[in-house]
Amino acid sequence: MTDQRFNPLAADARWQARWEQDATFVADDASAKPKSYILEMFPYPSGRIHIGHVRNYTMGDVLARYKRMTGHEVLHPMGWDAFGMPAENAAMEKGVHPGGWTRDNIATMRAQLKKLGFAIDWTRELATCESDYYGHEQALFLDLLEAGLVYRKESAVNWDPVDMTVLANEQVIDGKGWRSGAPVEKRKLSQWFLKITDFADELLDGLGDLDKWPDKVRLMQENWIGKSEGLTFRFAVAGSSGTVEVFSTRPDTIFGASFVAVAADHPLAQRIAADNADAAAFVARCKQGGTTAAEVETQEKLGFDTGLKAIHPLDANIALPIYIANFVLMDYGSGAVMGVPAHDQRDLDFARKYGLDVRQVVTPDDSADAVFEGDTAFTGEGRIVNSGFLDGMDVTAAGAAVTARATSENWGEATTTWRLRDWGVSRQRYWGTPIPIIHCATCGPVGVPKDQLPVVLPEDVDFKTPGNPLDRHPSWSQVDCPKCGGAARRETDTLDTFVDSSWYFLRFASQPKDRPFDPEIVRQWLPVDQYIGGVEHAILHLLYARFWTRALARIGMIDVKEPFAGLFTQGMVTHETYKAGDGSWLSPNEVKRDGADWTRIIDGTPVTPGRVEKMSKSKKNTIDPLPIVDQYGADAVRWFMLSDSPPERDLPWSEAGIEGAWRFVQRLWRLIGSVGKGGGETDKPLAQKLHRTIAGVGDDISALAFNKAVAKLYELANAIEKAKPSATRDDAIDGLVRLVAPMVPHLAEEAWAQMGRANNEDRGLIADAAWPVADPALLVDDEATIAIQVMGKLRDTMTLPKGMAKDEIEAAAMAREKIVAYVGDSVPKKVIVVPDRLVNIVL
């Protein structure tokens, strides 16, 4: 009845054209069905689709198709995160325009995605680099500005003194600019910030409701927001009227303080540096190096003794040296800390280095030496010692006592501090959304009136000189002030691309021309039911999108607070690496395998296979999925993406794996071709297998456990192959086709048509067919295999009817020949019986 072999090249094109022609996957805003919004993180148009994309979109696609078959109206859109630095780098390196480069890449990648047969509603495609997207973003920015959620302040950037340009963190390598090689400096610029800290509490509390998010992501966000309760208090500075304010989460250790440290850009440090050359040199040295936390925290801890003394608020006889230190961050707390070396590792390292006192004030036992030995700080619970009125209290009580005293004596107060900082969105770059602000000498910064939006990026820019082309553009920035009409200047910074990705899921739901979205339609689709992307976005993108959504909710534009009800973080695709004799990396298509050995194809020289690693251009272990799609068809590639590795873990790409998938696709095809040979016979074991598979595969797909669904489908296929022709077998094949349809949709459509089902249901497509329903009666087993252990070791198994009483099971176990041999004459001390599972005899 069917062709001998499944021909994916013909089938893929045929069904893709059919789906497009029928508008099969176009989401209907007016549908009465329950909605399901499935979204994968949209790609950056880097040039070509890579395997990671294929894996990501295949997962979402299976879920989207499964939801369709289970009666949902599915929204599964696709777009392009199209602004960003790679386009500008391409412009500088290849002399192409960022816009042209980006749009060409989009065209290529769209065509590539279409070849994979994804069930995407392409009518909603968007690209963030087009003014019909970013213009609305500018309007939203102005709304937030009006609501008081946007402000301007100074903030440090990485400055390359040779290229005279701002560098991104990834452009700073070992503290040097990636192009110039010059040591990078921190430089302060006036920049725009969004008040995400206003939402810190909400964003933290909201995590509690996100029960379909991985715990690890919620935990990471919780730690990132970093709520900490403590005491803000002031030290008087000896010999002056000034004070230094510090924040500490451990006020109980206040008598253990042996120094105070301030950040290099703390006002006190600045003041001292103004008339102390050594201090100025130290402050300048702290400005060297990059701005990242990792860099700051791995630097050698350095301090500069200012000579000033801080008076201990609880004992005026204690004077603590005040240091300027490179590990204290101006952005956190008050930019100054008290150092308690005995109970904080970083403080201890610092004290040892500079020969400062180390006073122990918390003890886990009764030892109460005033002097702390050793190089490991004690940070645990214990009793307070050497601390005057606090002695004998536990850590919590002592903290409360100090806070109460500070409050009553007015030198400090209980404070909640957050690690989360406001979101700096200014970027000194061209290829991004222009910030819709006009700077006027008399009126200050003024928002561009909404009727003048979008502020469109000029196309005529040059990239021959480094720095921001918008800033250098001869006329673009010259405008009149919207308020006073006087000569003014446009803001030439653009928005962080994370802003673009903070609301694209709203625009997918609804895209009117005259406003960012229609709130009514957004209400229907949002929240996204299942969002899928890499863990690398666990914090920034996901937190910013949560914030942006809440900000829009606060100003009354939408009523959803959490954009993503369900989240799944998928693993990377990895590949073995290969090294030539000279140590250079080789790509997989430059090498071949001879038995256990690997050789280089061009000259037959030996090759050393290396570790399986994340695909990267530098190690040349990348695989281009498109030639593989052309060779094996979309279904084999999709099947391989789903089999074996759990989706949250890394997937090692292998030639053998794709060939295995190809063989399975062909095997399925032959199996389906054998349908219709049965008469009226039934085959109960096969029916049970089918219905268990139906139940299991549905559960597995819902949980995104695709590898488990695949394993169950293999088992069903094996069982059908072994079964004799029967009506049950034909039913099982029908079921199998429906069950594999979300994963190998082209083959399933082809089979559906060949099986003559095309005219029976809906529009004749399996994409619209119903997901089978498991018969509960066939899911239960009437027998159980029971393990028999003696002293916890498996010695025998027996098969008994399900639901037998414990004592009957025990008696049956004790009567087994093997068990009698093990137990002998001894009387068991105890026998544990888990009905239908196991018996454990303890001697």
Place this chain on the structure above:
RNA sequence: GCGGGCGUGGCGGAAUGGUAGACGCAGCGGACUUAAAAUCCGUUUUCCAACUGGAAGUGCGGGUUCAAGUCCCGCCGCCCGCACCA
């Protein structure tokens, strides 16, 4: 440095605290074939015994439990994030 995760055969992995290794890949043996491809059948944790069996075994070291891959404590290794990569 800080935060988070992961670690099970040759490989990818499966396993509500209850029979570790389902399912797949690769390998090995066989059938079919003039031959090959394709396909099909069997086999495959390690060690000892070589028949039926026994012992060890889930990164390392401890612990809880009748029972631990799973729970607890301490390590090691690798991966992700650290606010201007997306």
